[in-house]
Amino acid sequence: DIVMTQTPLSLSVTPGQPASISCKSSQSLLYSDGKTYLSWYLQKPGQSPQLLIYDVSSRFSGVPDRFSGGGSGTDFTLKISRVEAEDVGVYYCMQALHLPRTFGQGTKLEIK
Amino acid sequence: QVQLQQSGPGLVKPSQTLSLTCAISGDSVSSSTAAWTWIRQSPSRGLEWLGRTYYRSKWYNDYAVSVKSRLTINPDTSKNQFSLQLISVTPEDTAVYYCARHEDRSGRAFDYWGQGTLVTVSS
Numbered sequence: 001d002i003v004m005t006q007t008p009l010s011l012s013v014t015p016g017q018p019a020s021i022s023c024k025s026s027q028s029l030l031y032s033d034g035k036t037y038l039s040w041y042l043q044k045p046g047q048s049p050q051l052l053i054y055d056v057s058s059r060f061s062g063v064p065d066r067f068s069g070g071g072s073g074t075d076f077t078l079k080i081s082r083v084e085a086e087d088v089g090v091y092y093c094m095q096a097l098h099l100p101r102t103f104g105q106g107t108k109l110e111i112k
Numbered sequence: 113q114v115q116l117q118q119s120g121p122g123l124v125k126p127s128q129t130l131s132l133t134c135a136i137s138g139d140s141v142s143s144s145t146a147a148w149t150w151i152r153q154s155p156s157r158g159l160e161w162l163g164r165t166y167y168r169s170k171w172y173n174d175y176a177v178s179v180k181s182r183l184t185i186n187p188d189t190s191k192n193q194f195s196l197q198l199i200s201v202t203p204e205d206t207a208v209y210y211c212a213r214h215e216d217r218s219g220r221a222f223d224y225w226g227q228g229t230l231v232t233v234s235s
Contacts, residue, residue, distance in 0.1 A: 039221035048210055048228050049159070054219035092159060096220035100176045101149075103159040 002026050002095050006104035014112045019080040021107045023093035028073045037096035040069055040078045043106075044089040052091075053078065085111055114138040116211050116226040124205075124233050130198040134211030134226050141187045141194055142167045147214040148194045149222065150185060154207035164214065165194055201233045 003026040013019045029036045040053040051060040053069035056076060066081040080087060090106040120132035134148070141148060147166035153159050163175035165185045175183050184197045198205060209229050212222040 035219060037220050039219060041222070048225040049222070050225070051218070051221050051223045054221035054223075058219065060218065060221070060223060094159075094221070096214070099161075099174055101161040103161075105158055 001100060002029075002098055002102050004093055004095055004102050004104040006091075006093060006107050008107060009105065010108040010110070012110045012112050013080075013083045015085060016082050019083050019087075019109060021078045021091055021093075023071075023076045023078070023104050025074045025076075025095055027097075029076075029095050029097045030073060031097055036072060038069075038071070038076050039094050039096065040067075041092045041094065041103075042087070042089050043092065044086075047089075049092060083109070083111070087111075114213060114224040116213065116224055118209075118211055118226040118229050120229055120231075122230055122232060124201055124231060125235050126202055126233055127200055130196070130201050130205060130209075130231055130233070132196045132209055132211070132229055132231075133193055134195070135191070135193040136213075137192075139213065141165075141192050142189055144168060145216040147216075148185075148187065149212045149214055150196045151210045151212055151222070152207040153210065153228075156204075157207075160207075162196070203233045205231070206233045207231060 005024045007022045029038050036056045038056050041049040043049040057069045068079050090108050093104040115137045117135045124130045147164045149164040150162040163185050165173050165187050182199045187194045211226040213224045
């Protein structure tokens with residue numbers, strides 16, 4: 001199975017300040033079709049996970065543009081340009097290159 | 113707008129069968145670009161992909177090795193829904209279970225999720 005490793009596991013951010021989460025995969029997520037199957041999710045307290053980013057950097061419908069994704073191969077980053085109170089929750093990366101789909105362990109974002 | 117509505121019991125006795133259903137609105141279980149998936153979440157294992165069913169001229173299923181001998185995921189085209197059956201459950205199967213849609217056009221990401229069902233395995 002592909003192992004997904006996130007850092008940090010938690011971060012506390014002042015509203016209006018940026019935040020960054022790293023995700024590393026145990027093998028390259030680049031497929032022969034030229035796509036890289038890495039996505040990001042936010043699980044708000046008491047809710048189901050919700051899709052933020054797919055294909056490394058494509059924002060899902062309705063996701064604010066303060067969220068951005070980047071990276072390639074095995075190293076990926078989710079950035080929030082200006083954190084807002086509604087961004088609290090646990091962020092997960094996930095690989096969709098191979099079965100089984102695997103998730104990172106999660107990064108908990110809190111507001112200072 | 114796609115919506116997934118889960119139903120099923122929240123308490124199952126050890127050795128019995130866990131059964132959940134996910135009703136789909138806004139899409140078809142027979143979609144040629146979607147796959148219908150079950151994922152569970154527990155403190156010990158985090159988010160764990162369990163398996164999927166999908167239609168590409170015929171029906172296919174894939175299962176996680178960890179549950180393959182116990183898990184069945186079935187589509188129901190007449191009701192536009194899909195189901196999970198996990199046999200011989202133990203307390204280690206206690207988790208929140210989610211259904212989700214994987215869409216090929218969204219990088220195989222899970223773009224819509226059910227509301228989650230907390231299933232406790234206990235006598």
